[in-house]
Amino acid sequence: MAPKPLNIGMIGYGFMGRAHTNGYKRVNDFFDLPYRPVLKAVCARDEAKAKAFAEQWGYESIETDWKKLLARKDIDAVDICTPNNLHKEISIAAAQAGKMILCEKPLAMNTAEGEEMCAAVEKAGVANIVWYNYRRIPAVTYAKQIIDSGKLGRIFHYRANFLQDWTINADLPQGGAALWRLDAAAAGSGVTGDLLAHCIDTALWLNGSISDVTAMTETFIKERKHQLTGKSEKVTIDDACAFLCHFANGSLGLFESTRYARGHKALYTFEVNGENGSLKWDLHDLHRLQWFDYRVEGPLRGWASIHVTDGDHPYMGKWWVPGLAIGYEHSFVHQVKDFLEGLGSGKPAGPTFRDALETQKVCDAVLDSAKSGSWKKV
Ligand SMILES: NC(=O)C1=CN([C@@H]2O[C@H](COP(=O)(O)OP(=O)(O)OC[C@H]3O[C@@H](n4cnc5c(N)ncnc54)[C@H](OP(=O)(O)O)[C@@H]3O)[C@@H](O)[C@H]2O)C=CC1
Numbered sequence: 001m002a003p004k005p006l007n008i009g010m011i012g013y014g015f016m017g018r019a020h021t022n023g024y025k026r027v028n029d030f031f032d033l034p035y036r037p038v039l040k041a042v043c044a045r046d047e048a049k050a051k052a053f054a055e056q057w058g059y060e061s062i063e064t065d066w067k068k069l070l071a072r073k074d075i076d077a078v079d080i081c082t083p084n085n086l087h088k089e090i091s092i093a094a095a096q097a098g099k100m101i102l103c104e105k106p107l108a109m110n111t112a113e114g115e116e117m118c119a120a121v122e123k124a125g126v127a128n129i130v131w132y133n134y135r136r137i138p139a140v141t142y143a144k145q146i147i148d149s150g151k152l153g154r155i156f157h158y159r160a161n162f163l164q165d166w167t168i169n170a171d172l173p174q175g176g177a178a179l180w181r182l183d184a185a186a187a188g189s190g191v192t193g194d195l196l197a198h199c200i201d202t203a204l205w206l207n208g209s210i211s212d213v214t215a216m217t218e219t220f221i222k223e224r225k226h227q228l229t230g231k232s233e234k235v236t237i238d239d240a241c242a243f244l245c246h247f248a249n250g251s252l253g254l255f256e257s258t259r260y261a262r263g264h265k266a267l268y269t270f271e272v273n274g275e276n277g278s279l280k281w282d283l284h285d286l287h288r289l290q291w292f293d294y295r296v297e298g299p300l301r302g303w304a305s306i307h308v309t310d311g312d313h314p315y316m317g318k319w320w321v322p323g324l325a326i327g328y329e330h331s332f333v334h335q336v337k338d339f340l341e342g343l344g345s346g347k348p349a350g351p352t353f354r355d356a357l358e359t360q361k362v363c364d365a366v367l368d369s370a371k372s373g374s375w376k377k378v
Pocket residue numbers: 011012013014015016017043044045046047049064066080081082083084086104105106131132133177178194
């Protein structure tokens with residue numbers, strides 16, 4: 001049966017606007033799905049840029065006011081690709097307008113906002129998902145399958161890093177286009193909500209819930225010129241954050257993120273150590289899963305490198321031939337695929353707003369702990 005059209009209204013044409021649109025455009029060419037995204041409208045304040053984006057990527061129309069987009073009868077699903085301070089207002093209005101919602105991460109600026117957003121989508125009964133896309137890199141999904149099969153046995157340790165170096169320059173301003181991530185009013189927090197949120201989402205998915213945390217944060221450059229006011233203003237986001245935690249399954253967690261790790265652009269790694277084995281993954285080598293199986297006897301026991309590109313690996317059967325790798329952008333194609341399949345089957349793909357609220361709660365506990373210098377329950 002031909003897939004049913006699903007009209008997308010996307011807000012924001014930046015980094016994520018491109019990544020999501022690429023996902024919408026390619027997904028039906030590779031996967032058999034009950035729905036087909038239709039690029040109905042893109043919305044942003046800058047009309048000329050929105051028009052140029054619509055032309056280049058194939059959107060049928062543009063809007064410059066997201067409220068007008070939500071009022072349109074021909075939009076089924078709203079995709080929120082704006083800075084974090086708009087996620088709540090747009091999500092709640094979209095839910096009230098009966099639209100499905102695909103919202104970028106972090107879900108919200110804080111837990112209180114996230115709670116309101118969950119209440120709104122649940123009251124309206126609209127499909128919802130948050131773009132924690134790293135779950136859908138085949139090697140990460142495969143790690144989930146291995147852990148869920150029980151092969152690792154009891155889990156002792158979970159550790160993750162997300163390292164970047166793009167804010168070391170003290171002359172970099174804060175606020176405004178592109179640099180909104182340095183402005184707490186637009187971002188909510190620094191690396192905690194921007195980068196650790198990804199690590200936390202993956203960790204909760206792979207290793208279950210986190211009970212309590214102790215954290216430290218640092219803001220290395222204390223003042224930066226603000227692009228919107230033109231004045232030098234205090235920087236209130238966290239430039240670096242590290243935390244320890246207990247998972248409900250008894251394992252210990254260790255997480256670190258910074259934008260001051262010279263030489264690292266986007267080094268996301270995680271490692272899980274269990275009684276029978278360990279797993280390691282690295283975004284720079286994203287199709288590979290390192291696997292140590294203690295139950296292998298004799299001199300062959302050691303770290304093995306699984307090239308997650310076989311037809312029976314998650315998602316891979318629909319791409320090329322075994323052995324040929326795919327990349328970062330495919331995680332967004334896979335997220336669209338899972339969302340559309342969830343609509344068809346009635347079993348919603350995660351992380352839903354409610355799932356992503358758990359990540360938000362951990363982020364808030366981490367920031368609270370760093371402020372108070374004490375352990376915080378999640
Ligand atoms: N899942 C992931 O791995 C990633 C997630 N993200 C998340 O995606 C979101 C967007 O990030 P990113 O794409 O990098 O941001 P960009 O700065 O690249 O793009 C932001 C977009 O939002 C638009 N925008 C801003 N304010 C408004 C408004 N009031 N009304 C309509 N449009 C508006 C801007 O257009 P204009 O100025 O013309 O209005 C711009 O197109 C963030 O929440 C971020 O955390 C980001 C990167 C990776």
